[in-house]
Amino acid sequence: MWKKDEPEKVSPEPRPASPPPPGSRMDESRKPASPVEQAAIGRSIRIQGDVTGDEDLLIQGTIDGSVTLEAHALTVGPDGDVRADIRARVVTVQGRVKGNLNAEEQVILQASSRVQGDISAPRVVLEDGARFRGEIDMGDPDEGLSVRSEDGADEKGGPESSGPSKTSRAGVLAEGETASTATKRAPGDSGTASVKDRIPAKTGS
Amino acid sequence: MSWLSLLRGEAPPGPAPSPIGEAGGPREVEGAAPGAGLFFSSCLGRSDLAVLDLGPSSAMSFGIYRTMARRIRFADLFSDWGEEGWAEALRTVPRDPSRAVDRILAWDTLDRLSPEGRHRLIRILSQVAAPDARLHMVIRGSREAAPGALRFQLAGTDRMVYELGDKGAGGGLGPPLLPAELHTLLLPFQVENAFTLRGDLREYVAVWRGGD
Numbered sequence: 001m002w003k004k005d006e007p008e009k010v011s012p013e014p015r016p017a018s019p020p021p022p023g024s025r026m027d028e029s030r031k032p033a034s035p036v037e038q039a040a041i042g043r044s045i046r047i048q049g050d051v052t053g054d055e056d057l058l059i060q061g062t063i064d065g066s067v068t069l070e071a072h073a074l075t076v077g078p079d080g081d082v083r084a085d086i087r088a089r090v091v092t093v094q095g096r097v098k099g100n101l102n103a104e105e106q107v108i109l110q111a112s113s114r115v116q117g118d119i120s121a122p123r124v125v126l127e128d129g130a131r132f133r134g135e136i137d138m139g140d141p142d143e144g145l146s147v148r149s150e151d152g153a154d155e156k157g158g159p160e161s162s163g164p165s166k167t168s169r170a171g172v173l174a175e176g177e178t179a180s181t182a183t184k185r186a187p188g189d190s191g192t193a194s195v196k197d198r199i200p201a202k203t204g205s
Numbered sequence: 206m207s208w209l210s211l212l213r214g215e216a217p218p219g220p221a222p223s224p225i226g227e228a229g230g231p232r233e234v235e236g237a238a239p240g241a242g243l244f245f246s247s248c249l250g251r252s253d254l255a256v257l258d259l260g261p262s263s264a265m266s267f268g269i270y271r272t273m274a275r276r277i278r279f280a281d282l283f284s285d286w287g288e289e290g291w292a293e294a295l296r297t298v299p300r301d302p303s304r305a306v307d308r309i310l311a312w313d314t315l316d317r318l319s320p321e322g323r324h325r326l327i328r329i330l331s332q333v334a335a336p337d338a339r340l341h342m343v344i345r346g347s348r349e350a351a352p353g354a355l356r357f358q359l360a361g362t363d364r365m366v367y368e369l370g371d372k373g374a375g376g377g378l379g380p381p382l383l384p385a386e387l388h389t390l391l392l393p394f395q396v397e398n399a400f401t402l403r404g405d406l407r408e409y410v411a412v413w414r415g416g417d
Contacts, residue, residue, distance in 0.1 A: 116286055118297075124271075132262035133286055133294060135278040138271070 043079050051084075059095075070104075078112055091121075093130075100134075233368035235360055240400045240408035242363030244308070244341040248273040254307040257298065257333070259314050263358040265366075266310075274308070283317060283354065291318070292325065298333045305335035312343040312357035312367075315390075319379050323390055331393055331415055338413040340394050343367075343406050348381050350405035367404065 038056040041047065045061035056073045059080040067074060067086045074088040080095035087102045093113040101107050103121035111129035118135045126132065248254060255276040258266060262279040270277045278298065282291040298306070309330055315323050330340065343365075345351060356370040387409070388396055394411035402408050 126262060126264050126267045128264040130262060130264070131281075131284070132279055133281040133284070134297075135276060136267075138275050138277075 041080075066099075076113075085117075233366065234404050235364065235366045236403040238363055238365040238400075238402060238408060240398055240410045241341060241359065241365060243398055244339055244410050245269070245273075245362040247339055248308065255305065255335070256308045256310070257306040257330075258310045260310065260312050260357060265358045265360065269359050269362060276304075278306075282314060291322070292329070295326075295329050295333075298329075300332055302335075305338070306333050307335050307338050309334065309338060309340045311340060312365075313345075313355040315342065315382055315387075316345050316378055317354065323379065323382075327391060327394070331413065334394075334413045334415070336413065336415070340391070340409075340411040340413070342409045342411070343402065344382055344387065344409065345378075346401065346405040346407050348378070355406075365402070367406070 038058055039053065040058040041051075041061045041063070043060045047061070047063045047065065049065045051057075051063060051065065051067045053069050054072065055069075056075075057067075057069055058075045058077055059067070059082060060077040061079075062081045062083075064083045066084045067082065067088070069088040071089050073090040073092070074086060075092045076082050076086075076095045076097055078094045080093075080097075082095070082097045083099060084097075085099045085102070086097065089104045090106045090108070091101050091103045092108040092110065093101075093115055094110045095113065097113070097115045098117060100117045101115070101119045101121070103119075105121070106123040106125070107119050107121040108125040109115055109127060109130040109132055111127045113127075114131045116133045118137065119132075120137045120139075122139050124136050124138060126136075251273045252275065254274040255278075256270045256274040257278045257280065258270070259280045259282050260266075261281045261284055267277065267279075280294045280298070282294050286294075311326075311330075314326070318326060334340075343355075343357060351369055354370045355367050357365055357367045360366045382390070384399070384407070391411050393413060393415035395414045396409050396411045398410040400408040
Protein backbone atom coordinates (compact mmCIF):
# COMPACT_ATOMS: atom_id res chain seq x y z
CA MET A 1 0.00 0.00 0.00
CA TRP A 2 2.79 2.44 0.89
CA LYS A 3 5.81 3.06 -1.26
CA LYS A 4 4.75 0.67 -3.97
CA ASP A 5 7.53 1.76 -6.27
CA GLU A 6 10.20 0.90 -3.80
CA PRO A 7 11.87 -2.41 -4.69
CA GLU A 8 11.25 -5.17 -2.20
CA LYS A 9 14.20 -5.74 0.06
CA VAL A 10 15.52 -9.26 -0.05
CA SER A 11 17.38 -10.61 2.94
CA PRO A 12 20.79 -11.80 1.86
CA GLU A 13 21.78 -15.42 2.33
CA PRO A 14 23.47 -15.83 5.73
CA ARG A 15 27.19 -15.59 5.23
CA PRO A 16 29.87 -17.59 6.98
CA ALA A 17 31.62 -16.14 9.99
CA SER A 18 28.91 -13.59 10.72
CA PRO A 19 27.29 -13.35 14.13
CA PRO A 20 23.56 -14.09 14.44
CA PRO A 21 21.32 -11.03 14.11
CA PRO A 22 20.60 -9.25 17.39
CA GLY A 23 17.43 -10.47 19.04
CA SER A 24 17.40 -13.77 17.22
CA ARG A 25 16.72 -16.95 19.16
CA MET A 26 20.26 -18.14 18.70
CA ASP A 27 21.43 -14.84 20.10
CA GLU A 28 19.21 -15.35 23.13
CA SER A 29 20.36 -18.88 23.76
CA ARG A 30 24.01 -17.97 23.62
CA LYS A 31 25.42 -14.64 24.70
CA PRO A 32 29.17 -14.85 24.58
CA ALA A 33 31.47 -11.96 25.36
CA SER A 34 33.04 -12.11 21.90
CA PRO A 35 31.36 -12.44 18.48
CA VAL A 36 30.38 -16.00 17.59
CA GLU A 37 31.61 -17.52 14.40
CA GLN A 38 28.83 -19.11 12.46
CA ALA A 39 29.14 -20.95 9.22
CA ALA A 40 26.20 -21.43 6.92
CA ILE A 41 25.13 -23.98 4.34
CA GLY A 42 22.98 -22.15 1.82
CA ARG A 43 19.68 -23.14 0.31
CA SER A 44 21.09 -24.50 -2.91
CA ILE A 45 23.77 -26.63 -1.26
CA ARG A 46 23.33 -30.40 -1.02
CA ILE A 47 25.76 -32.46 0.99
CA GLN A 48 25.96 -36.22 1.13
CA GLY A 49 28.31 -37.33 3.86
CA ASP A 50 29.50 -36.39 7.31
CA VAL A 51 29.69 -32.76 8.39
CA THR A 52 31.93 -31.91 11.32
CA GLY A 53 33.20 -28.59 12.59
CA ASP A 54 34.42 -26.38 15.37
CA GLU A 55 32.08 -23.42 14.99
CA ASP A 56 28.36 -22.74 15.02
CA LEU A 57 26.49 -23.75 11.88
CA LEU A 58 23.28 -22.70 10.16
CA ILE A 59 21.88 -25.20 7.66
CA GLN A 60 19.48 -23.91 5.02
CA GLY A 61 20.32 -26.57 2.46
CA THR A 62 20.06 -30.35 2.33
CA ILE A 63 22.28 -32.78 4.20
CA ASP A 64 22.20 -36.53 4.02
CA GLY A 65 24.67 -38.21 6.37
CA SER A 66 25.63 -36.98 9.82
CA VAL A 67 26.35 -33.64 11.49
CA THR A 68 28.70 -33.38 14.47
CA LEU A 69 29.57 -30.08 16.15
CA GLU A 70 30.47 -31.29 19.60
CA ALA A 71 30.84 -27.97 21.42
CA HIS A 72 28.84 -25.69 19.18
CA ALA A 73 25.33 -24.69 18.22
CA LEU A 74 23.56 -26.01 15.17
CA THR A 75 20.50 -24.38 13.63
CA VAL A 76 18.47 -26.08 10.94
CA GLY A 77 16.86 -23.08 9.25
CA PRO A 78 13.33 -22.93 7.86
CA ASP A 79 14.53 -24.21 4.48
CA GLY A 80 16.91 -26.76 5.94
CA ASP A 81 16.27 -30.43 5.21
CA VAL A 82 18.51 -32.74 7.17
CA ARG A 83 18.44 -36.51 6.95
CA ALA A 84 21.14 -37.21 9.44
CA ASP A 85 21.91 -37.89 13.05
CA ILE A 86 22.92 -34.62 14.70
CA ARG A 87 25.26 -34.11 17.63
CA ALA A 88 25.93 -30.63 18.99
CA ARG A 89 25.90 -28.54 22.14
CA VAL A 90 22.62 -26.81 21.28
CA VAL A 91 20.35 -27.86 18.42
CA THR A 92 17.63 -25.53 17.14
CA VAL A 93 15.27 -26.77 14.44
CA GLN A 94 13.08 -24.56 12.28
CA GLY A 95 13.00 -26.84 9.23
CA ARG A 96 12.91 -30.59 8.66
CA VAL A 97 15.01 -33.27 10.27
CA LYS A 98 14.82 -37.01 9.91
CA GLY A 99 17.37 -38.48 12.30
CA ASN A 100 18.31 -38.53 15.96
CA LEU A 101 19.19 -35.31 17.77
CA ASN A 102 21.75 -35.49 20.54
CA ALA A 103 22.55 -32.27 22.38
CA GLU A 104 24.84 -31.72 25.30
CA GLU A 105 22.70 -28.84 26.56
CA GLN A 106 19.46 -28.22 24.75
CA VAL A 107 17.23 -29.06 21.81
CA ILE A 108 14.70 -26.48 20.63
CA LEU A 109 11.97 -27.48 18.19
CA GLN A 110 10.48 -24.27 16.91
CA ALA A 111 6.92 -23.91 15.66
CA SER A 112 7.82 -24.45 12.02
CA SER A 113 9.89 -27.58 12.65
CA ARG A 114 9.07 -31.07 11.52
CA VAL A 115 11.24 -33.68 13.20
CA GLN A 116 11.19 -37.44 13.02
CA GLY A 117 13.70 -39.19 15.25
CA ASP A 118 14.71 -39.52 18.86
CA ILE A 119 15.95 -36.62 20.97
CA SER A 120 18.48 -36.98 23.75
CA ALA A 121 19.19 -33.80 25.73
CA PRO A 122 18.96 -32.65 29.32
CA ARG A 123 16.68 -29.84 28.25
CA VAL A 124 14.09 -29.83 25.49
CA VAL A 125 11.83 -27.04 24.25
CA LEU A 126 8.84 -28.05 22.14
CA GLU A 127 7.08 -25.02 20.75
CA ASP A 128 3.39 -24.99 19.96
CA GLY A 129 2.96 -25.99 16.33
CA ALA A 130 6.14 -28.05 16.10
CA ARG A 131 5.58 -31.48 14.60
CA PHE A 132 7.56 -34.25 16.19
CA ARG A 133 7.45 -38.01 16.03
CA GLY A 134 9.86 -39.92 18.23
CA GLU A 135 11.12 -40.18 21.76
CA ILE A 136 12.47 -37.45 24.00
CA ASP A 137 14.95 -38.73 26.57
CA MET A 138 15.94 -36.17 29.17
CA GLY A 139 18.40 -38.32 31.03
CA ASP A 140 18.74 -39.99 34.36
CA PRO A 141 16.60 -38.40 37.09
CA ASP A 142 18.98 -39.73 39.74
CA GLU A 143 21.51 -37.11 38.68
CA GLY A 144 19.68 -34.37 40.55
CA LEU A 145 16.73 -33.64 38.31
CA SER A 146 15.00 -30.36 38.71
CA VAL A 147 12.28 -28.91 36.58
CA ARG A 148 12.47 -25.24 35.71
CA SER A 149 9.23 -23.42 36.27
CA GLU A 150 8.26 -20.70 33.86
CA ASP A 151 9.17 -17.96 36.32
CA GLY A 152 12.70 -19.22 36.21
CA ALA A 153 12.81 -20.69 39.69
CA ASP A 154 14.29 -24.15 39.94
CA GLU A 155 12.39 -26.65 42.01
CA LYS A 156 13.51 -30.08 42.91
CA GLY A 157 11.52 -32.99 41.54
CA GLY A 158 11.62 -36.69 42.11
CA PRO A 159 10.15 -38.99 44.70
CA GLU A 160 12.30 -37.78 47.58
CA SER A 161 11.47 -34.13 47.24
CA SER A 162 7.93 -34.12 45.99
CA GLY A 163 6.32 -33.56 49.35
CA PRO A 164 3.31 -35.37 50.65
CA SER A 165 1.45 -36.01 47.47
CA LYS A 166 0.96 -33.35 44.84
CA THR A 167 3.17 -32.40 41.93
CA SER A 168 2.59 -30.04 39.08
CA ARG A 169 4.32 -29.32 35.78
CA ALA A 170 6.64 -27.12 37.77
CA GLY A 171 7.48 -30.02 40.06
CA VAL A 172 5.70 -29.21 43.31
CA LEU A 173 2.35 -27.59 43.96
CA ALA A 174 2.03 -24.52 46.07
CA GLU A 175 -0.16 -24.95 49.12
CA GLY A 176 -3.84 -24.79 48.25
CA GLU A 177 -3.16 -25.15 44.54
CA THR A 178 -4.92 -27.88 42.66
CA ALA A 179 -3.19 -30.03 40.11
CA SER A 180 -5.36 -28.66 37.34
CA THR A 181 -4.70 -25.02 38.13
CA ALA A 182 -1.01 -25.64 38.53
CA THR A 183 -0.74 -27.29 35.15
CA LYS A 184 -2.66 -24.63 33.24
CA ARG A 185 -0.45 -23.21 30.54
CA ALA A 186 -0.26 -19.68 29.36
CA PRO A 187 -1.06 -19.12 25.68
CA GLY A 188 2.03 -19.63 23.57
CA ASP A 189 3.81 -21.26 26.44
CA SER A 190 6.11 -23.99 25.28
CA GLY A 191 7.14 -27.06 27.14
CA THR A 192 10.58 -26.83 28.64
CA ALA A 193 12.42 -29.20 30.88
CA SER A 194 15.88 -29.06 32.27
CA VAL A 195 18.37 -30.91 34.35
CA LYS A 196 19.75 -28.12 36.49
CA ASP A 197 23.14 -29.55 37.23
CA ARG A 198 24.03 -29.90 33.59
CA ILE A 199 22.99 -26.45 32.42
CA PRO A 200 25.41 -23.55 32.65
CA ALA A 201 23.79 -20.37 33.92
CA LYS A 202 24.25 -18.56 30.61
CA THR A 203 21.84 -20.84 28.74
CA GLY A 204 18.72 -19.91 30.68
CA SER A 205 15.85 -18.94 28.44
CA MET B 206 -27.48 -45.88 36.82
CA SER B 207 -26.66 -49.43 37.81
CA TRP B 208 -24.69 -50.42 40.91
CA LEU B 209 -22.15 -52.02 38.60
CA SER B 210 -21.53 -48.70 36.93
CA LEU B 211 -21.07 -47.06 40.30
CA LEU B 212 -18.57 -49.74 41.31
CA ARG B 213 -16.64 -49.10 38.10
CA GLY B 214 -16.51 -45.42 38.91
CA GLU B 215 -18.61 -44.42 35.91
CA ALA B 216 -20.06 -40.95 36.02
CA PRO B 217 -23.82 -40.53 36.24
CA PRO B 218 -25.46 -39.73 32.90
CA GLY B 219 -25.52 -35.99 32.23
CA PRO B 220 -27.49 -33.97 29.70
CA ALA B 221 -27.53 -35.27 26.14
CA PRO B 222 -24.05 -34.54 24.70
CA SER B 223 -23.85 -32.57 21.48
CA PRO B 224 -21.63 -33.91 18.72
CA ILE B 225 -18.48 -31.99 17.84
CA GLY B 226 -18.31 -30.48 14.39
CA GLU B 227 -22.04 -30.71 13.79
CA ALA B 228 -23.49 -27.83 11.74
CA GLY B 229 -23.56 -24.89 14.12
CA GLY B 230 -21.86 -26.96 16.78
CA PRO B 231 -18.44 -26.40 18.32
CA ARG B 232 -15.26 -27.41 16.47
CA GLU B 233 -13.25 -27.18 19.65
CA VAL B 234 -14.25 -28.21 23.14
CA GLU B 235 -12.50 -27.83 26.46
CA GLY B 236 -13.84 -29.73 29.39
CA ALA B 237 -13.14 -31.67 32.54
CA ALA B 238 -11.53 -35.06 32.07
CA PRO B 239 -11.93 -36.90 35.38
CA GLY B 240 -10.31 -40.00 33.94
CA ALA B 241 -7.20 -38.02 33.09
CA GLY B 242 -7.25 -36.69 36.65
CA LEU B 243 -7.23 -40.23 38.01
CA PHE B 244 -4.65 -41.32 35.46
CA PHE B 245 -2.23 -38.55 36.36
CA SER B 246 -2.84 -38.83 40.09
CA SER B 247 -1.09 -42.19 39.81
CA CYS B 248 2.01 -40.29 38.65
CA LEU B 249 2.28 -38.03 41.70
CA GLY B 250 5.76 -37.86 43.11
CA ARG B 251 7.26 -39.56 40.05
CA SER B 252 9.80 -38.09 37.69
CA ASP B 253 11.16 -41.26 36.15
CA LEU B 254 8.23 -42.56 34.10
CA ALA B 255 8.15 -43.43 30.43
CA VAL B 256 5.16 -41.98 28.58
CA LEU B 257 3.83 -43.06 25.19
CA ASP B 258 1.34 -40.67 23.57
CA LEU B 259 -0.12 -42.19 20.42
CA GLY B 260 -1.25 -38.79 19.17
CA PRO B 261 0.62 -35.90 17.57
CA SER B 262 3.12 -33.88 19.58
CA SER B 263 1.72 -31.07 21.68
CA ALA B 264 3.54 -28.42 23.67
CA MET B 265 0.71 -28.37 26.20
CA SER B 266 0.78 -32.10 26.80
CA PHE B 267 4.58 -32.18 26.81
CA GLY B 268 4.56 -29.55 29.55
CA ILE B 269 2.61 -31.95 31.74
CA TYR B 270 4.41 -35.17 30.85
CA ARG B 271 7.80 -33.66 31.55
CA THR B 272 6.97 -33.20 35.22
CA MET B 273 6.64 -36.92 35.69
CA ALA B 274 8.61 -38.58 32.92
CA ARG B 275 12.13 -38.72 31.66
CA ARG B 276 11.21 -40.52 28.43
CA ILE B 277 8.32 -39.18 26.36
CA ARG B 278 7.33 -40.56 22.98
CA PHE B 279 4.87 -38.99 20.59
CA ALA B 280 3.94 -41.70 18.10
CA ASP B 281 1.66 -39.51 15.95
CA LEU B 282 0.04 -42.62 14.52
CA PHE B 283 -2.25 -41.09 11.96
CA SER B 284 -0.30 -38.17 10.56
CA ASP B 285 1.20 -38.41 7.15
CA TRP B 286 4.93 -38.85 7.66
CA GLY B 287 5.35 -40.74 4.44
CA GLU B 288 5.19 -44.05 6.23
CA GLU B 289 3.29 -47.10 5.16
CA GLY B 290 0.85 -47.14 8.04
CA TRP B 291 0.19 -46.42 11.68
CA ALA B 292 1.95 -49.56 12.95
CA GLU B 293 5.22 -48.26 11.45
CA ALA B 294 5.19 -45.48 14.06
CA LEU B 295 5.35 -48.10 16.80
CA ARG B 296 8.06 -50.19 15.18
CA THR B 297 10.81 -48.29 16.96
CA VAL B 298 9.23 -48.51 20.43
CA PRO B 299 11.63 -50.76 22.37
CA ARG B 300 10.35 -54.17 23.45
CA ASP B 301 13.12 -54.28 26.04
CA PRO B 302 11.55 -54.65 29.55
CA SER B 303 14.09 -52.18 30.96
CA ARG B 304 12.68 -49.54 28.63
CA ALA B 305 9.03 -50.47 29.07
CA VAL B 306 6.32 -47.80 28.98
CA ASP B 307 4.55 -46.81 32.21
CA ARG B 308 1.79 -44.56 30.88
CA ILE B 309 0.03 -44.78 27.51
CA LEU B 310 -2.34 -42.19 26.08
CA ALA B 311 -4.60 -43.33 23.27
CA TRP B 312 -7.00 -40.56 22.37
CA ASP B 313 -9.20 -41.05 19.32
CA THR B 314 -7.13 -44.04 18.32
CA LEU B 315 -9.16 -47.24 18.59
CA ASP B 316 -12.11 -45.59 16.82
CA ARG B 317 -9.97 -44.97 13.78
CA LEU B 318 -8.83 -48.54 13.31
CA SER B 319 -10.45 -51.58 11.81
CA PRO B 320 -11.36 -54.43 14.21
CA GLU B 321 -8.14 -56.21 13.17
CA GLY B 322 -6.14 -53.03 13.66
CA ARG B 323 -7.56 -52.57 17.15
CA HIS B 324 -6.46 -56.06 18.19
CA ARG B 325 -3.05 -55.47 16.64
CA LEU B 326 -2.62 -52.17 18.49
CA ILE B 327 -3.53 -53.67 21.87
CA ARG B 328 -1.14 -56.56 21.18
CA ILE B 329 1.69 -54.09 20.50
CA LEU B 330 0.84 -51.99 23.56
CA SER B 331 0.82 -55.04 25.82
CA GLN B 332 4.31 -55.89 24.52
CA VAL B 333 5.75 -52.49 25.37
CA ALA B 334 3.88 -51.90 28.64
CA ALA B 335 5.53 -52.15 32.02
CA PRO B 336 3.87 -54.12 34.83
CA ASP B 337 0.99 -52.00 36.19
CA ALA B 338 1.24 -49.66 33.20
CA ARG B 339 -1.81 -47.44 32.83
CA LEU B 340 -3.69 -46.74 29.63
CA HIS B 341 -5.85 -43.65 29.16
CA MET B 342 -8.28 -43.71 26.26
CA VAL B 343 -10.92 -41.51 24.74
CA ILE B 344 -13.46 -43.22 22.50
CA ARG B 345 -16.54 -41.96 20.71
CA GLY B 346 -19.80 -42.71 22.47
CA SER B 347 -21.49 -43.13 19.12
CA ARG B 348 -20.72 -42.98 15.43
CA GLU B 349 -22.23 -39.52 15.32
CA ALA B 350 -20.04 -38.11 18.09
CA ALA B 351 -17.60 -36.47 15.66
CA PRO B 352 -17.54 -36.70 11.88
CA GLY B 353 -13.74 -36.72 11.55
CA ALA B 354 -10.46 -37.08 13.35
CA LEU B 355 -10.16 -35.41 16.74
CA ARG B 356 -7.02 -33.76 18.05
CA PHE B 357 -6.59 -33.84 21.81
CA GLN B 358 -4.34 -31.87 24.11
CA LEU B 359 -4.12 -31.66 27.87
CA ALA B 360 -5.11 -28.33 29.36
CA GLY B 361 -4.22 -29.57 32.83
CA THR B 362 -3.94 -32.91 34.53
CA ASP B 363 -7.74 -33.16 34.61
CA ARG B 364 -8.82 -31.09 31.63
CA MET B 365 -8.64 -31.71 27.91
CA VAL B 366 -9.05 -29.67 24.77
CA TYR B 367 -10.24 -31.49 21.68
CA GLU B 368 -10.90 -30.18 18.26
CA LEU B 369 -12.06 -31.55 14.99
CA GLY B 370 -9.09 -31.90 12.68
CA ASP B 371 -8.42 -32.92 9.15
CA LYS B 372 -9.04 -36.49 8.29
CA GLY B 373 -5.39 -37.17 7.60
CA ALA B 374 -3.91 -40.57 6.96
CA GLY B 375 -5.93 -43.32 8.56
CA GLY B 376 -8.58 -40.77 9.37
CA GLY B 377 -11.50 -43.02 8.59
CA LEU B 378 -13.60 -44.38 11.37
CA GLY B 379 -13.94 -48.07 12.17
CA PRO B 380 -17.15 -49.66 13.34
CA PRO B 381 -18.58 -48.37 16.65
CA LEU B 382 -16.89 -49.80 19.72
CA LEU B 383 -19.39 -50.90 22.36
CA PRO B 384 -18.37 -50.80 26.03
CA ALA B 385 -18.66 -54.57 26.52
CA GLU B 386 -16.61 -55.16 23.39
CA LEU B 387 -13.97 -52.75 24.63
CA HIS B 388 -13.45 -54.63 27.89
CA THR B 389 -12.68 -57.80 25.95
CA LEU B 390 -10.57 -56.03 23.34
CA LEU B 391 -8.31 -54.39 25.90
CA LEU B 392 -7.19 -57.57 27.69
CA PRO B 393 -4.64 -57.81 29.32
CA PHE B 394 -5.48 -54.19 30.14
CA GLN B 395 -8.34 -54.06 32.60
CA VAL B 396 -10.71 -51.09 32.70
CA GLU B 397 -10.78 -49.50 36.14
CA ASN B 398 -12.71 -46.29 35.48
CA ALA B 399 -14.99 -44.91 32.79
CA PHE B 400 -16.49 -41.46 32.34
CA THR B 401 -18.54 -39.56 29.79
CA LEU B 402 -17.03 -36.39 28.38
CA ARG B 403 -18.59 -33.44 26.59
CA GLY B 404 -19.23 -34.12 22.93
CA ASP B 405 -20.48 -37.70 23.41
CA LEU B 406 -17.04 -39.11 24.11
CA ARG B 407 -16.11 -41.79 26.63
CA GLU B 408 -12.99 -41.77 28.72
CA TYR B 409 -11.44 -44.95 30.10
CA VAL B 410 -8.55 -45.70 32.42
CA ALA B 411 -7.18 -49.24 32.25
CA VAL B 412 -4.33 -51.01 34.02
CA TRP B 413 -2.06 -53.65 32.52
CA ARG B 414 -2.67 -56.94 34.32
CA GLY B 415 -0.52 -59.13 32.14
CA GLY B 416 1.52 -60.37 35.04
CA ASP B 417 -1.46 -61.74 37.00
